[in-house]
Amino acid sequence: MSLYGADLLALLPELIVVLAACLVIVLDPITPASRRDLLAWLSVGALALCLGLTGWQINELNVRVSAFSDLVVVDAYARFWKILLYGVTGLTIFMSLPYLKAERVHLGEYYGFILLALSGMMVMVSGADLLTIYLGTELMSLSLYIMTGLNRAKPRSLEAAAKYFVLGAFSSGILLYGISLLYGMAGSTKLASVAGAIGTRGADDPLVLIATILIAVGFSFKLAAVPFHMWTPDVYQGAPTSVTAFMAVASKAASFAAFMRVFVEGLGGLKADWSVLFLLIAVVTLVLGNVVAIVQTNIKRMLAYSSIAHAGYALIGFVAAARGVGASGGTPGLASIMIYLAIYSFMTLGAFALIGMLRKGGVEGEEIEDFTGLAKRQPLAAFLMLLFMASLAGIPPTAGFIGKFYVFMAAVEAGLAWLAAIALIFAAVSAYYYMRVVMVMYMRDPDPSSVEQPRLVASPALSFVLACAVAGVILFGLYPNPLVSFALQSVLTFK
Amino acid sequence: MYFATESTARWIALAATLADLFVALPLWWLFDPQASQMQFTEHVAWITVPPIYYSLGLDGISLPLVLMTVGIMPLCVLASWNAITTRVRGFMAMLLVMETAMVGVFVALDFVLFYVFWEAMLIPMYLLIGVWGGANRLYAAIKFFLYTLVGSLLLLVAIFVLYFYGGHTFDILALSQGTYPASLQMWLFLAFFAAFAVKVPMFPFHTWLPDAHVEAPTAGSVILASILLKMGTYGFLRFSLPMLPDASRIFTPMMVVLSIIAIIYGAYMALAQVDLKKLIAYSSVSHMGFVTLGLFVMNQQGIEGAVLQMVNHGITTGGLFLCVGIIYERTHSRLIADNVGLASPMPQYAVLLVIFALSSLGLPGTNSFVGEFLVLVGTFLWSKVATALASLGIILAATYLLWMIQRVVFGVPSPHHLPKLRDLNQRELATLVPLALLVFLIGIFPNPLVSRMHQSVTNTIASMSRAKVAPTAPPSAGLTGPLLAVGGEQLKIQGALR
Numbered sequence: 001m002s003l004y005g006a007d008l009l010a011l012l013p014e015l016i017v018v019l020a021a022c023l024v025i026v027l028d029p030i031t032p033a034s035r036r037d038l039l040a041w042l043s044v045g046a047l048a049l050c051l052g053l054t055g056w057q058i059n060e061l062n063v064r065v066s067a068f069s070d071l072v073v074v075d076a077y078a079r080f081w082k083i084l085l086y087g088v089t090g091l092t093i094f095m096s097l098p099y100l101k102a103e104r105v106h107l108g109e110y111y112g113f114i115l116l117a118l119s120g121m122m123v124m125v126s127g128a129d130l131l132t133i134y135l136g137t138e139l140m141s142l143s144l145y146i147m148t149g150l151n152r153a154k155p156r157s158l159e160a161a162a163k164y165f166v167l168g169a170f171s172s173g174i175l176l177y178g179i180s181l182l183y184g185m186a187g188s189t190k191l192a193s194v195a196g197a198i199g200t201r202g203a204d205d206p207l208v209l210i211a212t213i214l215i216a217v218g219f220s221f222k223l224a225a226v227p228f229h230m231w232t233p234d235v236y237q238g239a240p241t242s243v244t245a246f247m248a249v250a251s252k253a254a255s256f257a258a259f260m261r262v263f264v265e266g267l268g269g270l271k272a273d274w275s276v277l278f279l280l281i282a283v284v285t286l287v288l289g290n291v292v293a294i295v296q297t298n299i300k301r302m303l304a305y306s307s308i309a310h311a312g313y314a315l316i317g318f319v320a321a322a323r324g325v326g327a328s329g330g331t332p333g334l335a336s337i338m339i340y341l342a343i344y345s346f347m348t349l350g351a352f353a354l355i356g357m358l359r360k361g362g363v364e365g366e367e368i369e370d371f372t373g374l375a376k377r378q379p380l381a382a383f384l385m386l387l388f389m390a391s392l393a394g395i396p397p398t399a400g401f402i403g404k405f406y407v408f409m410a411a412v413e414a415g416l417a418w419l420a421a422i423a424l425i426f427a428a429v430s431a432y433y434y435m436r437v438v439m440v441m442y443m444r445d446p447d448p449s450s451v452e453q454p455r456l457v458a459s460p461a462l463s464f465v466l467a468c469a470v471a472g473v474i475l476f477g478l479y480p481n482p483l484v485s486f487a488l489q490s491v492l493t494f495k
Numbered sequence: 496m497y498f499a500t501e502s503t504a505r506w507i508a509l510a511a512t513l514a515d516l517f518v519a520l521p522l523w524w525l526f527d528p529q530a531s532q533m534q535f536t537e538h539v540a541w542i543t544v545p546p547i548y549y550s551l552g553l554d555g556i557s558l559p560l561v562l563m564t565v566g567i568m569p570l571c572v573l574a575s576w577n578a579i580t581t582r583v584r585g586f587m588a589m590l591l592v593m594e595t596a597m598v599g600v601f602v603a604l605d606f607v608l609f610y611v612f613w614e615a616m617l618i619p620m621y622l623l624i625g626v627w628g629g630a631n632r633l634y635a636a637i638k639f640f641l642y643t644l645v646g647s648l649l650l651l652v653a654i655f656v657l658y659f660y661g662g663h664t665f666d667i668l669a670l671s672q673g674t675y676p677a678s679l680q681m682w683l684f685l686a687f688f689a690a691f692a693v694k695v696p697m698f699p700f701h702t703w704l705p706d707a708h709v710e711a712p713t714a715g716s717v718i719l720a721s722i723l724l725k726m727g728t729y730g731f732l733r734f735s736l737p738m739l740p741d742a743s744r745i746f747t748p749m750m751v752v753l754s755i756i757a758i759i760y761g762a763y764m765a766l767a768q769v770d771l772k773k774l775i776a777y778s779s780v781s782h783m784g785f786v787t788l789g790l791f792v793m794n795q796q797g798i799e800g801a802v803l804q805m806v807n808h809g810i811t812t813g814g815l816f817l818c819v820g821i822i823y824e825r826t827h828s829r830l831i832a833d834n835v836g837l838a839s840p841m842p843q844y845a846v847l848l849v850i851f852a853l854s855s856l857g858l859p860g861t862n863s864f865v866g867e868f869l870v871l872v873g874t875f876l877w878s879k880v881a882t883a884l885a886s887l888g889i890i891l892a893a894t895y896l897l898w899m900i901q902r903v904v905f906g907v908p909s910p911h912h913l914p915k916l917r918d919l920n921q922r923e924l925a926t927l928v929p930l931a932l933l934v935f936l937i938g939i940f941p942n943p944l945v946s947r948m949h950q951s952v953t954n955t956i957a958s959m960s961r962a963k964v965a966p967t968a969p970p971s972a973g974l975t976g977p978l979l980a981v982g983g984e985q986l987k988i989q990g991a992l993r
Contacts, residue, residue: 375626379585390618395644396611405607405651409545412655420655421686424648431644435621435637443625443633481543488544 010057010067010074013050013082014122020046021115028108036108040093043111047086047093047118054082066128070190073128080338080490081125081257088250088345089118091465095349096242098459099356103240103364105151114246117143121254130179130189130266133258137175137222140254141168144247148239160238167221167231175218181211182266191266198269212270215262216277222255225315226285229308233296236304241364244300245352248307249345256314256341260334264321275322278315279419286312286423290430299355299368302433306392307348309430313407314340316423320410331491332413336406338487343403343476347391350469354385357457365454371437373446373453381456382441384470389434391473394427399476406484501583505576508587512569512594519565526558528947531954533604533668541608545658547665550604555951556732556802557601559944560725563809564601567721568594570926571714574817578713578824579627586627589619590714597722601729606654606665613690613726614647620715620723628710635703635710642703646693653686657738671737671958680742687735688746694727697787698757701780708776709829713820716772720779720816721809728786728805732798736790737955740962743793750791751877755884757784762891766898771819771829774899775812778855781888782808782863788885789870793959797873798952799945804866806944807854807937811863814851814930818844821923825916831899836908840916845904847919847927852900854934856892862937 008015024039031039057065057074064075093114100106120139127133145168149161183189185207186197198208220228236244263274289309296302314337321333358365358374358381365371375382391400404427411420446453476483526534533552541549553561571590579586596619599612617640625636658665661673675683693700704724708716736743761781768774786808789801821844822834838845854861857868867889875882919927937944 375582375585386618395617396614401611401614408652409655409658412652413659417652417656420652421649424652425645428641428645428648432637432641435640438618438621439625439633439637442622443636479541484542484544 004068007067010065011072013053013057014119014126016046016050016053017115017119017122021112021119024115025109025112028112031108033106036106037097039108039111040097043093043115044090046115047090051083051086054079054086070192071129071132072123072126074126076490076492077257077261078126080487081253082122084253084342084345085118085121085125085250088246088253088349089114091349091353091468092242092246092250094461095245095353095356095465097461098457099240099242102357102359102362102457103151105153105240107150110147110150113143113147117147117246118250121250124254125257125261127258127261128191128265130182130191130194130262133262134172134176134179137255137258138172140251141172141222144243144251147243147246148235150243151240154238156238157240158238160235164231164235164239171218171221171228174214174221178211178214178218181207181214185211191262194266195268198267203270203273208270209273212267212274213277215267216274216281219255219259219262220281223252223259223311223315224308225281225311226288226308229285229289232308233301233304236307237298237300237366241300241352241356241366244304245349245356248303248352249348252307252311253341253345256337260318260321260337263318264330264334271322275319278322279319282312282315282319283419283422284312285309285315286426290426290433293430293433296433297368298366299371299437300352300366302368303348303351303355306430306433309426310340310344310392313404313423313427314344316411316416316419317407319419320407320414320416323414323416324410331488332406332410334491335484335487336410338490339406339480339483340403342483342487343391343399343472346469346472346476347388347398347400350384350466350473351388351392353462353465353469354381354388354456357459357462358454359457360454361452368437368440370454372440372444374441374456376445377453378456384466385441386438387470387473389437391477393431393434395431397474397477399473399480402476402480402483504584504587505572508572508590509569511591512565512572515565515594515598516569519562522553522558523562523947526553526555526947528555528950531950536604541605545663545665547607548605549608550666551602552604553602554954555948556729556955558947559802559806560601560722560729561598563725563806564594564597564722566929567717567809567813570813570817570930571717573922573926574717574820575712575714576922578820582626586623586712586714589623590718592616592619593623593718597718597726600726604667606657606667606670608665609667610647610651610654613650614644616723617643617647620718623715623718624707624711627712628715630710631706632710635706638703639707642693642700646690646700649686650690653683656683667733673738674961675739675741677741677745677963680739681745684735684739684742684746687730687739691727691730691735692753694730695724695783695787696727696780697753697783698760698780701757701761704780705773705776708779708816709770709772713816713823716816716820717813720775721813724779724783725805725809728783728790728801731787731790732802732955736793737958740959743791743959744962747791747793751788751874751881754784754788754791755881755888757781758788758885758888759891762888762895766891766895768895769830769832771822771831771834771899771903772816774831774895775815775819778815778892778895779808779812781892782812782855784888785867785870785885788881789873792873792877792881793956794873794876795952795956796869796876798955799948800866800869800871800873802948802952803937803941803945804863804870807862807866810930810933810937811851811854811861814847814927814934815855817926817930818848818851821919821927831902834903835906836904837916838904839908841918843919843924847931849900849904850931850934852896854938856896857889860935860938862934862941864938865941 066073117140120136123136124133145165148164149158151157182194186194224232286309289305293302293305317333317336321330324330324333391398394400394404408420533554536552539549541547593616596612596616603609621636621640625632657670660675661670696704758781761777765774765777786801786804789797823829854863857863871882
C-alpha cells in the first residue's frame, strides 16, 4: 500500500469524485424526494474539495507528477482543464436543480452520473497513456448516454440516448482500433513510447498513418467535428437541457484536452500529416456548422450546430499550433484553444440555462419563436440572452471576441492568414443566426392570440448560474489577462 | 434600469451628453495647433500578452471629429424627446453606448482598442434601427449589421498581419512608422478597404445605407449620417494612407474612380427619390464621395478639404435629417408629395431647411463650399478630368436640393395637411439653430478649424512620402503637365518644411 501512496495521492481528486458519486447513488434511495437537493449540495461540496486539492497538487508550474508508472500525469495543463471542469460541473448542477424539478425528473442518481462523467473527464485530461485516456472517454460517454435518456417520458430523449449510444460506441471502437495498431507498433500504449516508436520508424509508415487517421476519427466524433457530427443535433435537441449544456461544454472541453495531448505528445512526429487533415476538418466543420445553423427553428438544435462551428474555430487554433514556427512554437495555438473553450463554456452554459427555464405552461420553450417579445415581458432576461448571443457571435466587448481574437491571432502567426479570413467570414454568417434570436426578442411583438407567453421562471439557483455566466462573458471580455496568463502558463509544461 | 421613469431617462441622457460636450469643448482651446504629436494622451496597459494598451490621444484630424460627435449627441437626445415613446430607457441607453464607442473610435491609438470600439457600436446600432425603426426595420437592421460585420472581420485579420510584420505591436503610431513589402500592403489595403469602404459607404458597398437611413429613427439617421460614415473615411486617413503608402498610391486610380462614381451616381439617385430620407441618404453617398476623393488625391488641399468636409457633412446632413424628423412627427410621412408648401405654415422651419439645403449644395458662405472647394483644388492638382467630373456632382446636388426645396418649401400646399402644422417649438429650435450657426461660422471663418488640422495633415502626407512606389500618373497627364508641376513644387516645399 505504501508503495502506491504517492500514486493514490496524485489521483486523490479523481478518487474523491468517484467516492462522492458512489455516495450519492447509495444515499439516493434513502433520501426523501423532498430533500434531494442535499445530494446536489453533496456533489458541489465534493467539487469544492477537489478544487482545493488540485490547486494544492500543482502549486508550482513546472511540476509534473506522474503516477502509476506514467499512466496518468498531473501537470499544469491538466490543472487548467480540471479547474474548468469543476466550474462547469458545478454550474451544471445548479442549473439542473430548478430544471429537473420543472421537468419532474428530479432523480438523485442524476448527480451521481454527473460526477461519474466528471471523473471520466478528469482521467481524460490527466491521461498520459492511450488506454487510460480511452477508459476516461468511455466512463464519460457511458454516463452521458444515461443522462441523455433521463427523461423517460419524452420519446425524443430516449431516441437521442439510443442514437448517441450507438454512434458513440461505434466511434469508441474506431478509437480503440487505432490504439491497438499503435500498440502493435510501439509495444506500449504510453504516449511517450508511441512518440519514441514513431521517431524510430519514421513518419511515412502506413501503419502509423492508418492508426493516426483512426484515432483522429474517434476524437472527431467526441468533438463533433464534421463529417462525424451527425449525432450532435439530435442528441442536443433530445437530451434534457441541463445535460445538453453539460455535453456541449464539459465533454467538448475534456475531449479537446485529451485530443491535444494525444496528438501533440504522442503523435507529434506526424504533425505535418495530421495538420493537413485537421485543417480540412476545421474548415468543413465551421462552414457546415454555421451554414446549417441558419435554417434551424429549434434553438437547442441551432446551438448544436453552433457548437459544431465552435469546434471548428478551436480546431483552427490546433492547426495553428501544429504549424507554429519560431521561438513560441505551438504555444499560442494551444493556449488559444484553452482560452476559447473556457470562454465558450461561460456563454454556452448561460444560453442553455436560460433556454431550460424559459417555460410556457410547464413546458420548455425551445423554439426560437418562443423568445418572441421577451424583451417586453422580461427585459433583464432578454438582455442576458443578448449578451450570450453577442458573445457567441464574437462581438466585442464580450468575451467571445477575446476567444476568437487569440485563435485567429495564432492562425495569422502560423502563416494561415487566409484561413483566418475564411473563418471570420463564416463568423459573420454565424452572427446572422445569433442575431435572429435577438431580433425575435427585441423586434417582434408576441402573437396576441396565444394565451400563454413563455416566461423565464426565476429561482436562486438559476440566478446564480446566470450571474456566473454573465460575469464571465463581461469580465473576460473587458479584462482577459487572468485567463490568458493562466492558459499560457498551463501550456508551458506541455509541449 | 427599473427605477428610472421614462422622463428621468430622457433627462439623464441629456445631462450625460451635455456633460460630455462641456468636458470636450475646452479641448478646442487647449489643443496646440503647432504640435506635431498626439495630444492629451493616455496610455495604460490593458492586456499583457499580446501587448495591448488602453491608449488614447487627439490630433488635428480627430479633434474636430470628436467635437462634432459630442456636439451632435445632445441634439439626438433632444430630437428623440417626443418622437420615441416606446422603451425610452433602452433607447437612451443605446444612444449613450453609441456615444462611448464613437468617441472611442476617434481617439483610440491602439489598433485592438480601436477595433473593440469600432465593433462595439454594431449591436446598439442594430437595436436602434431594429427596435425603434420604421416598417421595414428588420431587413434594414440585419443588412446594416452583416455588411459592416463582414468588412470589420477582414480588418481584424489585417490587424494581426500588421502586428507580426510591424514589430509585434498594436500601437497605431508605431505601425504608421513601419515599412511593409508592397505586395503585402496591397492585401492589407484591400482588407482595410473592406471595413472602411462599407462604412463610408463607397460605391458599390453603399446599398445598406438608404435602407438603414430610411428605417432608422431620426436620432439613428443623424448618428449614421453625421458620425458613423465619418469613421470609414477616418479609417482611410488614419490607417490606410500612413501605414500603407505604397498600396495607397497603387490603388489611387481605383479609389478616385469609385469616388467619382459615388458622387455622380449618388446624386442621380437622389434626384429620383420621392422619400425625403432616401434623398438625403443618397446625397450622403454623393458627398462622402467628395471626402474619399479628397483623401486619395493625397495632397494637402485634398486631405484638408476632406477632413473639413467630414465635419461639414456631419453638421449639414445632421441638420437635414433632423428637419425630416421634425416634419415626420407632424405629417407622419416622409414623402415629398405629402409635405408640400411648408413656407407659409412653418416659416422658421422653412428658413432652417433652406439653410441646410444650401449648405449641402455648397453655396459660398456656407461650410460645405469651403470643404468642397479645397477638395476640388486638390483634385485639380491631380487631374483636370476628375475635377470636371466631380464638379458635375455639385451641379447635380444643386438640382436635386433646389428641386426638393421648390416643392417642400414653396410648392402649392395640399389643403388637408395645413391646419395641423405648427411651427418649431423651443426644443426643436434648440436642435437646429446651433447647427445652422455652425454652417455659417465654418463657412465664413474656416481658418480656426483648418489651422488646427494643418499640422496633422502635413504629418500624414509626410508619412506617405515614404512610399517607394511613384505617385500614380493621373489619366490625363499630358493635359495637366504644368499643373502637376505646381503640385510637385508644393510637395517639395512640404518635404522641405518637414
